[in-house]
Amino acid sequence: MRMTSSLIFALLTLIVSAGFTGCGNHAVEFDKDAEHNPESLAQEFLFRYKALPDRASTKQKAQIAAREKAEAAVPDAVDQTKSERGATTKKVTVPTLDGLLTETEGRVAGVPGMSRTEAGSKVVEILAKEPAITPDDLQLIRERLAQ
Known part of the structure; x- marks a missing residue:
């Protein structure tokens, strides 16, 4: 009897929860504002x-120098066996302007409703107004994004 009532309760719970919106087989809709546009790409860049x-x-x-100095003070694990050292850690790559431009080029190509050249030119136009970007870097950005 107890098993039957538990089974009926579970079945009713499933039926009721399936009746609520969002629990069915509805198509997923994404916010159109979340798509890339030249302004958001320039801001992220x-x-x-x-x-x-x-x-x-x-x-x-x-801060970076202090961290590197502290890491240098730790003795190397040259004399230890691999099992004593533990698992090796993944090497972190230092971000560069070239890498940033490569990523941005890929994202510019995916801007909906605009050609790659048009979107790249718009991003460059926005970035040209920023005083934080050096003239040499701005020239490189123009060469890579506005082609």
Whole structure:
């Protein structure tokens, strides 16, 4: 009897929950504002550009130097066997302007409703107004994105 009532309760719970909206087999709709557009790409590029290591502020450079000094003080694991060292960690690559441009080129090509050249030119136009970007870097950005 107890088993039957539990089974009936579970079945009713499933039926009721399937009746609510969002629980059925509805098509997933994405927000159109979440798609890439030249303005959002330029904003993301600028944010990541300012975070590049060679554009770090004096304070950030001091923090990096202090971290590297602390890591250098830790003895190397040359004399240890592999099992004593533990699992090797993944090497982190340092972000570069070239890598950032490569990623942005791919995203510019995927802007809906615009050609790659048109979207790239719009991104370059927005970035040209930013004083944080050096003239040499801006020239490289123009060459890579507005072609």
